[in-house]
Amino acid sequence: MMTINPETFDQRKLHRLMLGSIAPRPIAFASTIDKAGNPNLSPFSFFNAFGVNPTTLIFSPSRRGRDNTTKDTFENLKEVPEVVINMVSFKMVQQMSLASSEYPKGVNEFIKSGLTALASETIRPFRVKESPVQFECTVRQIIETGDGPGAGNLIICEIKRMHIMEYVLDEQGEIDVNKIDLVGRHGGDYYVRTSGDANFIVPKPLAKPGIGIDALPQKIKHHKLLSGNDLGRLGNLSSLPLAEQLDELNPEDRQAFSEEKHISAAKALLQNNQPEKALAYLMKWL
Helix, strand or coil, X not given: CCCCCCCXXXXXXXXXXXXXXXXXXXXXXEEEECCCCCEEEEEECCEEEEEECCEEEEECCCCCCCCCCCCHHHHHHHHCCEEEEECCEHHHHXXXXXXXXXXXXXXXXXXXXXXXXXXCCCCCCCEECCCCEEEEEEEEEEEECCCCCCCCEEEEEEEEEEEECHHHECCCCCECHHHHCEEEECCCCCEEECXXXXXXCCCCCCCCXXXXXXXXXXXXXXXXXXXXXXXXXXXXXXXXXCHHHHHCCCCHHHHHCCHHHHHHHHHHHHHCCCHHHHHHHHHHHC
């Protein structure tokens, strides 16, 4: 295993390793304005939501690693503490990337990227019309974590208005992950698209705690063909199968399959979201 001491390790390589391992990261496409009224638009992947009451979004326009300068977004926020955080969908990712170019101060990234500036309702910075969700925010606090190259500047924001494109909603008025089709940031030039086969479901732990992997029969929890994810699904069940559940299984299955095929059959049941039946199957036939 590679072990790193951040205090002595090469900073630029450390930055790349952190971004490659802490991923995917959501993208805050931040729209700000300076005191002269010049708009700025720039993406930041040091970003997430941290509370609902009060609403709290935090992103960080960090100091540049190469020369320790600060970014226009950060300077704008000190002059006008307001920001629109626009979420980035796949259909606008290339324009978002173009807006991240290091244009001179005063250059309008809305124009450079071809994105549409839309007036906000409560603050001065513009929204990105093409963004599926736009948060109008005021800045509650700015925390400078350091004064050296790569240091973070935490922008702690409070949402004043949230705008959602109706096409991303399902019949219940919730965000549909495939319709919103967001993108996230990996390290280097890599991104991830949060739709299609990239999506999968991990059932939340039940209100009643699961039995745990430790409660599974020894022959199951130590089986070399069952992965940690397989065992996690089984351990999330609220109880072991009852005797009558085991008796319901087809006795011909025992004769038809080898042990490896029994494991494959159980994995198929897990893939089809039938962990109860999968555990009963394993307990019956292993």
